[in-house]
Amino acid sequence: MEYFVEQALTYTECLNKIRMKYGDRVTILYHKNIRMGGIFGLFAKDGVEVTGFTSSNVIKPGTFQGGISSGPISLSPEPTGSRKPPLDFNEEKQKILDAAGPANKGESSALQQVLKEVRQLKEEIAATTSSVQSEKHSTISRVEEILDINDFSPAYGQNILDRIKKEFSLDGLNDYNTVQDKVLEWIGESIAVYKEEKFQRLPRIMVLVGPTGVGKTTTIAKLAAIYGIGNSGRRPISVRMITIDAFRIGAKAQIEAYGNIMALPVSYVENYEDLKKTIAQYSEGTDLILIDTIGKSPRDSVKLGEMKQLLDACGTQAELYLAVAATTKSSDLKEIIRQFEPFNYRSVIVTKLDETIRVGNVISALSDLGKSVSYITDGQRVPSNIQKATIVRFLINLEGFQVNRAKIEARFPTDESEQIQWR
Numbered sequence: 001m002e003y004f005v006e007q008a009l010t011y012t013e014c015l016n017k018i019r020m021k022y023g024d025r026v027t028i029l030y031h032k033n034i035r036m037g038g039i040f041g042l043f044a045k046d047g048v049e050v051t052g053f054t055s056s057n058v059i060k061p062g063t064f065q066g067g068i069s070s071g072p073i074s075l076s077p078e079p080t081g082s083r084k085p086p087l088d089f090n091e092e093k094q095k096i097l098d099a100a101g102p103a104n105k106g107e108s109s110a111l112q113q114v115l116k117e118v119r120q121l122k123e124e125i126a127a128t129t130s131s132v133q134s135e136k137h138s139t140i141s142r143v144e145e146i147l148d149i150n151d152f153s154p155a156y157g158q159n160i161l162d163r164i165k166k167e168f169s170l171d172g173l174n175d176y177n178t179v180q181d182k183v184l185e186w187i188g189e190s191i192a193v194y195k196e197e198k199f200q201r202l203p204r205i206m207v208l209v210g211p212t213g214v215g216k217t218t219t220i221a222k223l224a225a226i227y228g229i230g231n232s233g234r235r236p237i238s239v240r241m242i243t244i245d246a247f248r249i250g251a252k253a254q255i256e257a258y259g260n261i262m263a264l265p266v267s268y269v270e271n272y273e274d275l276k277k278t279i280a281q282y283s284e285g286t287d288l289i290l291i292d293t294i295g296k297s298p299r300d301s302v303k304l305g306e307m308k309q310l311l312d313a314c315g316t317q318a319e320l321y322l323a324v325a326a327t328t329k330s331s332d333l334k335e336i337i338r339q340f341e342p343f344n345y346r347s348v349i350v351t352k353l354d355e356t357i358r359v360g361n362v363i364s365a366l367s368d369l370g371k372s373v374s375y376i377t378d379g380q381r382v383p384s385n386i387q388k389a390t391i392v393r394f395l396i397n398l399e400g401f402q403v404n405r406a407k408i409e410a411r412f413p414t415d416e417s418e419q420i421q422w423r
């Protein structure tokens with residue numbers, strides 16, 4: 001008599017395997033569903049495991065009955081379609097005794113021994129199966145947790161985890177720091193920083209659109225300061241601000257206040273004709289026209305459409321930017337990015353980076369939808385709280401990773417001459 005434990009993807013496959021290996025004179029004790037193959041629970045498949053024993057003196061041929069058997073059954077061939085009556089437990093016990101050998105016939109100690117061995121076997125298998133099932137490599141669990149903390153979108157997170165599984169061997173996974181550095185690198189590679197084109201035709205027109213309250217007006221003032229006051233030793237150029245937001249209480253006063261402080265002119269327009277006329281009027285002698293718009297709910301497609309029509313007055317050379325707040329959750333960011341799509345904006349300005357420690361939402365929403373980031377703002381102070389976006393800036397903002405700044409700066413170098421510096 002010989003015990004066996006066979007595994008296969010299906011019960012029938014398993015029985016065929018047993019039949020091939022041991023012939024028909026076998027007795028099946030039980031079967032159970034298991035997870036097969038894989039490493040640390042990855043790539044495992046559902047399967048079936050059958051435990052039984054071979055015997056030279058199998059008792060009465062039985063028919064295999066589908067489902068979980070309540071006792072030992074024989075695999076002996078039987079005409080198809082014939083159904084065996086329910087198994088009698090005592091009779092089945094006796095079968096095991098018989099199968100254990102003539103010398104033990106009738107002795108319950110033999111049965112006890114058989115059952116004990118089977119139980120042990122079962123426990124051992126259960127222990128390994130459950131550890132295979134639940135055990136995820138600690139490196140993968142750790143990265144998963146960090147991606148979660150940083151509010152990366154589920155799709156983005158899954159991509160990173162799949163890539164780890166694909167690119168690291170079991171041995172490689174044991175080196176957490178190397179995996180972590182690679183993950184940071186992949187995240188960095190997924191951030192597209194907008195490359196500003198050299199603008200040929202003056203005036204350059206920059207327009208900011210976006211949801212309400214994200215910081216468009218404040219950002220317009222910051223941009224006006226960068227270019228109109230000069231920075232990093234750059235000479236100031238002639239800048240004018242135009243706001244479409246003239247009727248809201250306080251809105252006019254807000255941009256006017258910035259204009260006064262910086263001694264930069266502000267114009268107000270209400271409609272397409274006004275805007276077209278104002279741009280034409282100041283085209284001569286103005287290098288940069290910054291246009292502030294009224295915040296729009298991404299859900300209000302009628303208002304978005306009206307705004308789009310009005311902005312057509314800026315002409316095709318106008319550069320539109322979408323402002324979004326870093327504090328917006330990933331799924332809302334995606335909706336905003338999609339809803340503003342008809343504006344054909346060139347890039348995204350991420351505001352309020354100072355208000356959150358999680359930037360995975362921004363990184364994943366931009367990456368999932370293939371958008372670049374041009375500026376980031378990180379505070380209410382005008383003009384100093386604005387920077388050109390850099391990959392490093394996003395990576396050092398991530399929670400939970402041990403970021404080796406020198407390493408990521410070397411991997412994602414920043415063109416310092418491009419940066420805004422206030423002295």
Ligand SMILES: Nc1nc2c(ncn2[C@@H]2O[C@H](COP(=O)(O)OP(=O)(O)OP(=O)(O)O)[C@@H](O)[C@H]2O)c(=O)[nH]1
Nearest residue numbers: 212213214215216217218295351352377378379380
């Ligand atoms: N913490 C922080 N606050 C900011 C930032 N940018 C703007 N704000 C603040 O956000 C609030 C709204 O800013 P606004 O510039 O008026 O926003 P807006 O997009 O023009 O708003 P609407 O015109 O109403 O759509 C103000 O209190 C700003 O000071 C930033 O980068 N960080």
Ligand SMILES: [Mg+2]
Nearest residue numbers: 216217245295
């Ligand atoms: Mg505003």
